[in-house]
Amino acid sequence: xxxxxxxxxxxxxxxxxxxxxxxxxxxxxxxxxxxxxxxxxxxxxxxxxxxxxxxxxxxxxxxxxxxxxxxxxxxxxxxxxxxxxxxxxxxxxxxxxxxxxxxxxxxxxxxxxxxxxxxxxxxx
Numbered sequence: 001x002x003x004x005x006x007x008x009x010x011x012x013x014x015x016x017x018x019x020x021x022x023x024x025x026x027x028x029x030x031x032x033x034x035x036x037x038x039x040x041x042x043x044x045x046x047x048x049x050x051x052x053x054x055x056x057x058x059x060x061x062x063x064x065x066x067x068x069x070x071x072x073x074x075x076x077x078x079x080x081x082x083x084x085x086x087x088x089x090x091x092x093x094x095x096x097x098x099x100x101x102x103x104x105x106x107x108x109x110x111x112x113x114x115x116x117x118x119x120x121x122x123x124x
Contacts, residue, residue, distance in 0.1 A: 024048055
C-alpha cells in the first residue's frame with residue numbers, strides 16, 4: 001500500500017524517481033526500494049513526502065483513503081470556483097459510472113454523451 005501510494009503521488013506530480021530522490025537528498029535506488037516494497041521510508045521521509053505531495057502521512061500509509069486539497073491563501077472567490085469544479089467533477093463521475101464507462105480513459109466519449117444529453121434536454 002505505501003509503495004503504491006508513493007509511486008502514484010510521484011507520478012501524479014510528474015517526478016521521476018531520480019528527481020524525487022534529488023529533492024529528498026536520497027539515491028534513486030532508495031525511491032525504487034520504497035516503490036517496490038523492499039523498504040519503507042523512515043518517519044522523517046514520510047513527513048517530507050507528505051509535505052512535498054500535500055497529503056497526510058495517514059494517506060501515504062494507507063490509513064486514510066481520502067485525499068485533501070490545501071486551499072489556504074486562496075480568496076473566497078477562488079475557493080468558490082474550486083468547490084464548483086469539484087461538484088462538476090463529481091456529477092461527471094456519477095454520470096460516467098451510470099453509463100458504465102471509465103471516466104479516466106473514456107473522457108471524450110463521456111463528454112459527447114453529456115453534450116447529446118444536454119441537447120435532448122434543451123429540445124424538450
